[in-house]
Amino acid sequence: MTLPRIESAPARHDEGPAPKVVPARHLLRWPAALGVLILLAMAANALVTNPAWEWDVVGAYLFAPSVVRSVLLTLELTALGIVLGFALGTVLALMRLSPNPLLSSAAFGYVWLFRSLPLILQLLFWYNLALLYPRLSFGIPFGPGFFDIGTMDLVSPLAAATLGLALHQAAYAAEIVRGGLLSVDPGQREAAAALGIPRARRFFRIILPQAMRSIVPNAGNEIIGLVKGTSVVYIMALPELFYQVQVIYNRNGRVMALLLVAAIWYLILTTVLSIAQHYVERHYGRGRA
Amino acid sequence: MVELRGVHKSFGSLHVLRGVDLDVGRGEVLVVLGPSGSGKSTLLRTINHLEKVDRGTVRVDGELLGYRRSGDRLYELREREILRRRTQIGFVFQNFNLFPHLTVRQNITEAPVHAQRRPRAEADALAVRLLERVGLADKADAYPGTLSGGQRQRVAIARALALEPKVLLFDEPTSALDPELVGEVLSVMKDLAGGGTTMIVVTHEIGFAREVADTVAFMDAGRVLELGPPAQVLDDPAHERTRAFLTKVL
Numbered sequence: 001m002t003l004p005r006i007e008s009a010p011a012r013h014d015e016g017p018a019p020k021v022v023p024a025r026h027l028l029r030w031p032a033a034l035g036v037l038i039l040l041a042m043a044a045n046a047l048v049t050n051p052a053w054e055w056d057v058v059g060a061y062l063f064a065p066s067v068v069r070s071v072l073l074t075l076e077l078t079a080l081g082i083v084l085g086f087a088l089g090t091v092l093a094l095m096r097l098s099p100n101p102l103l104s105s106a107a108f109g110y111v112w113l114f115r116s117l118p119l120i121l122q123l124l125f126w127y128n129l130a131l132l133y134p135r136l137s138f139g140i141p142f143g144p145g146f147f148d149i150g151t152m153d154l155v156s157p158l159a160a161a162t163l164g165l166a167l168h169q170a171a172y173a174a175e176i177v178r179g180g181l182l183s184v185d186p187g188q189r190e191a192a193a194a195l196g197i198p199r200a201r202r203f204f205r206i207i208l209p210q211a212m213r214s215i216v217p218n219a220g221n222e223i224i225g226l227v228k229g230t231s232v233v234y235i236m237a238l239p240e241l242f243y244q245v246q247v248i249y250n251r252n253g254r255v256m257a258l259l260l261v262a263a264i265w266y267l268i269l270t271t272v273l274s275i276a277q278h279y280v281e282r283h284y285g286r287g288r289a
Numbered sequence: 290m291v292e293l294r295g296v297h298k299s300f301g302s303l304h305v306l307r308g309v310d311l312d313v314g315r316g317e318v319l320v321v322l323g324p325s326g327s328g329k330s331t332l333l334r335t336i337n338h339l340e341k342v343d344r345g346t347v348r349v350d351g352e353l354l355g356y357r358r359s360g361d362r363l364y365e366l367r368e369r370e371i372l373r374r375r376t377q378i379g380f381v382f383q384n385f386n387l388f389p390h391l392t393v394r395q396n397i398t399e400a401p402v403h404a405q406r407r408p409r410a411e412a413d414a415l416a417v418r419l420l421e422r423v424g425l426a427d428k429a430d431a432y433p434g435t436l437s438g439g440q441r442q443r444v445a446i447a448r449a450l451a452l453e454p455k456v457l458l459f460d461e462p463t464s465a466l467d468p469e470l471v472g473e474v475l476s477v478m479k480d481l482a483g484g485g486t487t488m489i490v491v492t493h494e495i496g497f498a499r500e501v502a503d504t505v506a507f508m509d510a511g512r513v514l515e516l517g518p519p520a521q522v523l524d525d526p527a528h529e530r531t532r533a534f535l536t537k538v539l
Contacts (some may be wrong), residue, residue, distance in 0.1 A: 128358070151502055185386075191382060193339065193372075195377075195448070196375040196376035196404035197372070197404050287391070287434055288434050
């Protein structure tokens with residue numbers, strides 16, 4: 001059998017040296033850039049020249065000890081909420097993926113309940129727990145108690161805030177971790193099992209680091225969301241950043257200046273966290289293009 | 290070395306293995322052929338208990354895998370004991386399943402150090418020797434993502450060998466490879482077979498079966514239809530199904 005001869009190359013239109021490539025011109029780019037620059041300049045001008053912003057007051061309060069303390073409390077609440085939330089969330093994710101139907105439906109129910117209730121409602125609920133159960137007792141379930149303690153003493157405003165934030169966060173964290181675990185190729189689990197690697201090691205050394213690639217971007221969202229989300233605990237009179245600036249402007253009437261102080265601190269915190277996220281992602285992305 | 294007796298396995302209503310008996314002696318190479326869906330991969334996976342059998346027994350070096358016998362009952366073993374017995378069996382997957390976040394060296398030393406509790410230095414030395422054996426001595430610190438398919442499969446073979454297993458199982462080790470990369474993997478496998486490693490290989494490489502196998506098994510619809518030396522099964526098959534399959538793949 002013979003094949004028809006194929007023309008070796010298309011006919012050439014031009015002899016001589018290879019032609020130079022001229023990129024297309026984008027004539028509207030320059031006017032558009034100019035327009036944006038003008039708008040930015042106007043915004044900057046409005047911020048600087050209007051004395052009502054009271055930049056001197058902003059400067060005076062930005063590093064005031066009470067404000068710095070409130071920033072630290074905001075960070076503390078965020079850290080507690082995220083660490084406890086993701087710890088519980090990971091347990092819930094594993095329960096949800098368990099073949100045991102009781103474990104998996106309990107986890108499902110938890111996520112359903114805590115995703116359905118507004119955080120602010122939950123916080124007030126924990127804060128007022130003493131109205132429902134004045135004393136909490138510890139001991140054998142349905143059996144005798146070893147000691148009991150006043151709910152008001154155990155659940156301080158800080159504890160109520162931490163509890164509320166962590167339980168709320170755990171519901172979201174559970175779904176993020178579960179999604180991450182499901183994104184790992186089942187072949188990885190199988191290969192690790194075939195090598196005889198113990199179960200815990202398989203989870204922490206083989207599966208979780210790979211799941212982290214999809215967990216970290218979502219967790220970053222959650223952490224940054226929580227930095228700002230802690231502001232709702234102001235209803236429990238906890239002196240975190242948002243509550244503190246309200247206290248100050250109620251005293252001195254400099255509302256905009258103090259809101260600006262809070263805005264600047266929130267920007268700083270989220271910027272630092274975004275940079276940290278970039279490096280964490282790079283760490284878990286190693287070995288891949 | 291490996292002995293299967295009356296192995297049955299179903300997935301729901303799908304009866305995948307319908308009573309398989311096989312024997313592989315020490316140092317022998319068994320090649321399993323058969324159309325897709327005939328139960329070849331499931332058979333291989335029951336040998337290291339990645340799949341539990343519904344009925345029948347699997348023994349490796351005289352030891353029941355995954356079960357303890359008492360009277361006429363088999364009791365499934367605890368996970369720790371199953372893991373210990375699994376380290377006597379190396380498994381090479383079609384899709385390599387290397388750990389992408391670990392270097393080649395870490396891939397190889399993970400099981401010796403954490404499943405067999407061998408000292409780290411000993412495992413590292415072993416990794417160097419094994420990488421030399423598969424021709425990848427310079428890739429110890431590379432990540433799998435930077436290797437070609439053939440190189441990845443050779444690392445996967447080195448990883449399986451690091452357990453110093455009594456038997457090596459290969460599940461279509463060259464099916465995911467570009468054609469020009471198949472040769473390098475087959476040549477490593479030939480070396481192993483020549484060195485006296487006990488191997489069970491599920492593959493579509495008839496040439497490899499002819500050249501390397503001591504025994505060829507042809508599987509169809511969950512049964513071993515034909516079993517014998519390569520010359521007999523490949524050139525003078527007794528069953529119509531075998532003949533039809535061979536004319537398709539040759």
